Amino acid sequence: MATLDSGVPAARLDSLTSLRFFAAAVVVLVHLSAELDLPHLIDAAVSLGYVGVAFFFTLSGFVLAWTARPADTARRFYGRRIARIWPAHAAVTALTIPVIYAGGAEPVWGALPFVLTCTHVWIPSPAWHYAFNGPSWSLAAEAFFYALFPVLIRVARRQQQRLRVLAAFTVTMMVVSALAVVAVAPDTTWGFLLYLNPLYRLGEFGLGMLLALAIRRGRRAPWPTWLPATGGACAYLALVLFAPHDSEGEIPRILTDSVLLPFFLAIIAAAASADIRGDRTPLRARSLVALGDRSFALYLIHVPLIKAVHAGVAGQDLGGAAHLALAIGLLGASIVAAHLLYAGVERPAEQRLRRRLAS
Known part of the structure; x- marks a missing residue:
């Protein structure tokens, strides 16, 4: 029986577990591109891979709302979330310290308590936002x-007859906020205000929650998963080719996330509906589900691994073909490292913490 991000068994939604791997993989690709000198065509193709984070946020909201139990308490919910994410996060944070020194830098030690308590994104300093890992x-x-979820799910359940109204309100707030920031703030601050800012990203999480509640009430997506996936791929390509660039020469991330978010919601709805109907789809393949189970570990471990290898080859005169081979090797090595982190730290630590918190 597969287990989704909440840790609650949900064998009928294996496709969502598989989708997590693809979201993590595109994030790995964009970081490989940033560290290695890859061919221009590949750099351009993966340059918007950070949209995987928006998919994660949306899927997280969906899964937590889908698996939430009415009799659950906030204390139990918080305990499960701590057990789920903190052990692997703490272990990888520790692993980054020698990697940072190997790269000739100094860790931002002042940020460490905030990193370990997952509060560092609120500190108005880019060095702290990305400190350690x-x-x-x-x-x-x-x-x-997670802190808001017990309140959000209670409100959403009470307003289940008005899910469309809640969704429209959420989208409106996101659009108004984005337009206000774009109109008033310089584009050098958009990254924090509209990409890192949890207050803004809460909209993606909330839309995922509302989608899950709609499907729980019997709504089903009539379209196959491949249809919004193909549409999203075409929209992604159009952004790469035609989207405007900001003053730093990059496509604004708010533009990319906003364009692709409807496709993400449609993909999640289609995959969940197919699983509920019992459709046999490639996303339910056991190998893909296993990769999805390790997606959180992959997301955490790949940057330290890439930076460690990059520090080892820095200064060497490697050609484009060598960098491409190195990137392929690092992608495979990241998956292997993710399995080791998952099997050696994430799962056993989560199980022990769950038992301890339950007692």
């Missing part, structure tokens, strides 16, 4: 979502 900034956003 860069991807952990999203855990700080998730921790904020």
Whole structure:
């Protein structure tokens, strides 16, 4: 029986577990591109891979709402979330320290308590946002979502007859906030206000929650998963080719996330509906589900691994082909390292913590 992000058995939604691997993989690809000198075509193709984070936030809201139990208490919920994410996060944070020194830098020691408590994204300093392990900034956003979840799910359940109204309100707030920031703030601050800021990213999490409640009430997506996936891939390509760039020469992340979010919701709805109907789809393949189970570990471990290898080859005159081979090798090594982290730390520590917190 597969287990989704909440730790609650949900064998009928294996496809969502598989989708987590693809979201993690595109994040790995964008970081490989940032560290290695890859061919321009590949750099361009993976340059928007950070959208995997938006997919994670949306899927997280869906899964937590889908598996939430009415009799559950906030204390039990918080305990499960701590057991789920903290052991692997703490272990990888410790592993990053020698990697940082190997790269010739100094850890931002003042940020360590905030990193370990998943609060560092609230500190107004880019050095602290990405301190120790860069991807952990999203855990700080998730921790904020978790803190609000018991209240959010209670409100959403009471308003189940008005899910469309809640969804429209959420989208409106996101659009108004984004337009206000774009109109008033310089584009150099958009990254924090509209990408890192948990208050803004709460909208993605909330839409995932509302989608889960709609499906629990009997709504089903009539379209196959491949249809929104293909549409999302086409929209992604259009953004790479035609989207405007900001003053730093990058496509604004708020634009990418906003364009692709509807496709993410449609993909999640289609995959969940197919699993509920019992459809046989490639996403339910055992190997993909296993990779999805290790996606959180992959998301955490890949940057320290990439940076460690990059520090070892820095200064060497490697050609483009060698960098491409190195990138492929690092992708495979990241998956192997993710399995070791999952099997050696994440799962056993979560099980022990759950038993201890339950007692």
